[in-house]
Amino acid sequence: MTDRSLQERSGEVLAEAADLALGARIREYRKMRRMSLRALGEAAQASPGFLSQLERGQVNSSIGMMRRIAVALGVTVADLFDQDSAPGPKAVRRADRPMLHTAPGSRKFLISQRPLGHLEVYSGEFDPGASTGDDAYTHGDSQEILLVISGAVRVELDGRSHELEAGDSIEYRSSVPHRVVNSHETPAEILWIISPPTPD
Numbered sequence: 001m002t003d004r005s006l007q008e009r010s011g012e013v014l015a016e017a018a019d020l021a022l023g024a025r026i027r028e029y030r031k032m033r034r035m036s037l038r039a040l041g042e043a044a045q046a047s048p049g050f051l052s053q054l055e056r057g058q059v060n061s062s063i064g065m066m067r068r069i070a071v072a073l074g075v076t077v078a079d080l081f082d083q084d085s086a087p088g089p090k091a092v093r094r095a096d097r098p099m100l101h102t103a104p105g106s107r108k109f110l111i112s113q114r115p116l117g118h119l120e121v122y123s124g125e126f127d128p129g130a131s132t133g134d135d136a137y138t139h140g141d142s143q144e145i146l147l148v149i150s151g152a153v154r155v156e157l158d159g160r161s162h163e164l165e166a167g168d169s170i171e172y173r174s175s176v177p178h179r180v181v182n183s184h185e186t187p188a189e190i191l192w193i194i195s196p197p198t199p200d
Contacts, residue, residue: 020057025080027055029073043072074197097123105130106182111191119195126153126182126190136177140198144174151188154181174198 030040037048044051045068053059061069063077070077090113097109100122111121124132136156146155147169155162156179157172164170172178174194182188 023055023057044068103133120197122192124190126188131181136179139174141175142194142198145171145193147191149189153188
């Protein structure tokens with residue numbers, strides 16, 4: 001076998017391995033979402049037979065199809081091709097939590113790992129006097145629970161105020177205008193637990 005033939009064969013083997021790995025990640029994400037091939041097919045506008053072959057690495061897919069599959073699974077196209085993004089147990093150290101942009105004096109961290117399944121969890125840290133912003137906000141219409149881990153905060157829900165201390169919690173719909181304020185002289189830490197996940 002010539003050097004060129006060996007290179008071509010090597011390239012084919014690598015491509016086959018990549019196809020198998022991609023298919024395996026799609027299958028893992030689908031199972032994590034508890035979706036059948038039929039349900040994924042309806043959401044991504046693809047036949048269950050095609051998706052089955054794709055998961056087994058037997059066919060290739062267009063970028064457009066990959067985008068539809070990614071959207072249906074709640075991930076990005078990059079997630080589907082990232083070998084380190086496969087779902088499964090993953091410990092995240094406090095120092096490594098992804099931080100989201102928030103109001104001055106406060107920090108918000110994503111606790112639940114993407115792709116989001118049936119819930120999303122955030123941790124929030126508020127310096128004395130800090131808040132989620134000047135105005136109350138809404139997002140989707142999900143069940144939301146706020147739990148105070150340390151310190152104390154005021155939760156404003158649709159114009160009504162609720163004073164909560166460490167260990168206290170409050171439950172509401174994310175469609176209700178809400179705002180969190182730390183009006184105390186010590187820092188506060190809270191958890192937001194939301195189900196199902198809502199759009200950013």
